[in-house]
Amino acid sequence: MSLKISPARSLPTAVDAIVLAVASDKCSDRALKARGLPVTALRTQGFTGAADQVAFVADSSGRSAIVIGAGASKSIDDNRLRRIGAQAVRSGSRSKRLGVDVLDLIEAGSASVKASSIRALAEGLVLGSYRFTEYRSDPKPAVLTAVSVAGVTGKAATDAFTQGLKIGEAQNFARDLVNRPGGDLTPAALAQEAVKLARRERLTIEVLNLAQIRRQKLGGLLGVNRGSTHEPRFVKITYTPRAPKGTLALVGKGITFDSGGLSIKTGEGMMTMKMDMGGAAAVLGCFAAIRAVAPKCKVVGYMPMTDNMSDGDATRPGDVLTIRNGTTVEVLNTDAEGRLVLADALSLATEDAPDAIIDLATLTGAVEIALGGRIAAVMSNNDAWLDDLETAAESAGERMWQLPLPADYRSFLDSDVADLRNISKSRGGGTITAGLFLQEFVGDNIPWAHIDIAGTAWSDADDAETTKGGTGYGVRTLLEVARTFTPRRR
Numbered sequence: 339m340s341l342k343i344s345p346a347r348s349l350p351t352a353v354d355a356i357v358l359a360v361a362s363d364k365c366s367d368r369a370l371k372a373r374g375l376p377v378t379a380l381r382t383q384g385f386t387g388a389a390d391q392v393a394f395v396a397d398s399s400g401r402s403a404i405v406i407g408a409g410a411s412k413s414i415d416d417n418r419l420r421r422i423g424a425q426a427v428r429s430g431s432r433s434k435r436l437g438v439d440v441l442d443l444i445e446a447g448s449a450s451v452k453a454s455s456i457r458a459l460a461e462g463l464v465l466g467s468y469r470f471t472e473y474r475s476d477p478k479p480a481v482l483t484a485v486s487v488a489g490v491t492g493k494a495a496t497d498a499f500t501q502g503l504k505i506g507e508a509q510n511f512a513r514d515l516v517n518r519p520g521g522d523l524t525p526a527a528l529a530q531e532a533v534k535l536a537r538r539e540r541l542t543i544e545v546l547n548l549a550q551i552r553r554q555k556l557g558g559l560l561g562v563n564r565g566s567t568h569e570p571r572f573v574k575i576t577y578t579p580r581a582p583k584g585t586l587a588l589v590g591k592g593i594t595f596d597s598g599g600l601s602i603k604t605g606e607g608m609m610t611m612k613m614d615m616g617g618a619a620a621v622l623g624c625f626a627a628i629r630a631v632a633p634k635c636k637v638v639g640y641m642p643m644t645d646n647m648s649d650g651d652a653t654r655p656g657d658v659l660t661i662r663n664g665t666t667v668e669v670l671n672t673d674a675e676g677r678l679v680l681a682d683a684l685s686l687a688t689e690d691a692p693d694a695i696i697d698l699a700t701l702t703g704a705v706e707i708a709l710g711g712r713i714a715a716v717m718s719n720n721d722a723w724l725d726d727l728e729t730a731a732e733s734a735g736e737r738m739w740q741l742p743l744p745a746d747y748r749s750f751l752d753s754d755v756a757d758l759r760n761i762s763k764s765r766g767g768g769t770i771t772a773g774l775f776l777q778e779f780v781g782d783n784i785p786w787a788h789i790d791i792a793g794t795a796w797s798d799a800d801d802a803e804t805t806k807g808g809t810g811y812g813v814r815t816l817l818e819v820a821r822t823f824t825p826r827r828r
């Protein structure tokens with residue numbers, strides 16, 4: 339990356355613009371004047387310190403100043419700092435060197451600014467400066483080349499800052515993977531990215547090719563791959579710390595393009611379907627920063643990879659597949675392919691008997707109908723595990739909301755010919771019945787949570803730390819879950 343983001347004790351003099359933040363309750367004329375800010379210019383722009391406001395002015399020494407509204411002091415948390423970081427680099431993108439002086443928002447005047455806030459701010463700076471230019475013939479270089487952040491002093495603060503940069507970069511890596519076209523990022527290419535990552539981060543990796551996937555009897559993955567000319571892959575990647583305290587399994591859906599198969603999607607419905615490996619991207623993103631976060635637990639990632647196409651021998655509606663764990667599935671809609679490949683992956687994860695499992699998948703269009711594009715759905719077989727996950731997601735600033743897994747809905751998946759059908763007999767609740775389908779492949783005594791990211795893996799608009807296109811949703815939560823993981827007795 340050409341942008342250099344560095345921590346500093348105080349604001350360097352050699353910057354082209356500075357970024358300050360003002361809380362709405364500290365935005366009186368007197369308070370602004372005391373900070374050397376031009377009251378009239380700010381008021382002309384309607385500046386009140388309300389959250390998300392941005393004003394461009396000059397400070398008392400004539401230097402360009404970007405003033406960001408932080409909202410009410412008592413509402414300022416790490417998520418606000420992450421947002422401000424992103425807003426700083428977005429609004430400062432036309433300057434060459436930027437000085438960011440916003441940490442006074444947290445415990446004003448104190449030398450010991452909270453580490454988690456510094457981490458969140460650093461994440462925001464990296465996330466807000468994301469650009470995807472790989473497919474431009476003539477990408478204009480970014481104007482902004484250096485960002486210096488004042489108020490970061492001492493080892494704890496600098497470490498938190500560096501960790502935040504790493505986490506942001508890991509999420510940007512996931513975004514790159516999601517944004518790459520399905521015709522380029524084939525299953526083999528995605529697996530190759532995982533191999534490169536494993537080398538770089540000193541992780542163990544196993545990549546199964548078609549013959550090995552056959553030998554392992556991954557019938558769901560094979561069934562989905564049957565209509566494709568590209569070989570599938572199954573990637574297992576492992577981080578092992580010294581003296582691991584428990585094992586966390588992460589499963590990610592890796593459909594590199596979802597045409598729907600023979601149950602083909604509309605042209606419109608396919609336009610964003612390169613994002614259908616967003617679950618695998620989030621898992622890989624987590625591994626990209628895992629050394630920086632250094633969890634005490636072992637972390638194992640499982641990623642089934644294929645596209646879902648409709649070549650001459652593609653799986654037909656009515657075909658029956660046998661999943662890794664022996665369960666047979668009648669495929670009545672080839673567009674409900676995610677659950678088929680995840681069934682194999684969850685079976686394999688279960689065989690390894692981890693202390694807990696999380697899967698992430700762009701699984702159902704229904705989740706966006708239910709919760710919109712900014713909130714993922716989460717379902718679980720274990721309340722304590724769900725609680726841990728929700729706590730982690732909250733501090734990571736990724737929103738999710740629980741949906742139930744009602745036992746009586748399970749009968750909607752009863753097949754006339756096989757153990758299960760892959761779509762519900764009932765019209766509504768598509769996100770829930772998909773979750774119930776997955777649950778069939780998880781060991782009863784393993785705490786498991788399923789996150790449906792079909793709405794959140796992609797964004798149609800830029801907004802602070804969120805970028806248009808692939809969002810990298812899930813990377814931060816997974817890292818926070820791993821960082822705080824403690825295996826529970828069960």
Ligand code: BES
Pocket residue numbers: 596598614671673674675676700701702703704761762768792793
């Ligand atoms: N990959 C899609 C889900 C999706 C939809 C992701 C929109 C992102 C945006 C998934 O494989 C799918 O096609 N699901 C079907 C399930 C249905 C056939 C039961 C759906 O949601 O329509």
Ligand code: MN
Pocket residue numbers: 596598646672673674675676
């Ligand atoms: Mn599909």
Ligand code: ZN
Pocket residue numbers: 593596614673675676700701
């Ligand atoms: Zn899909």
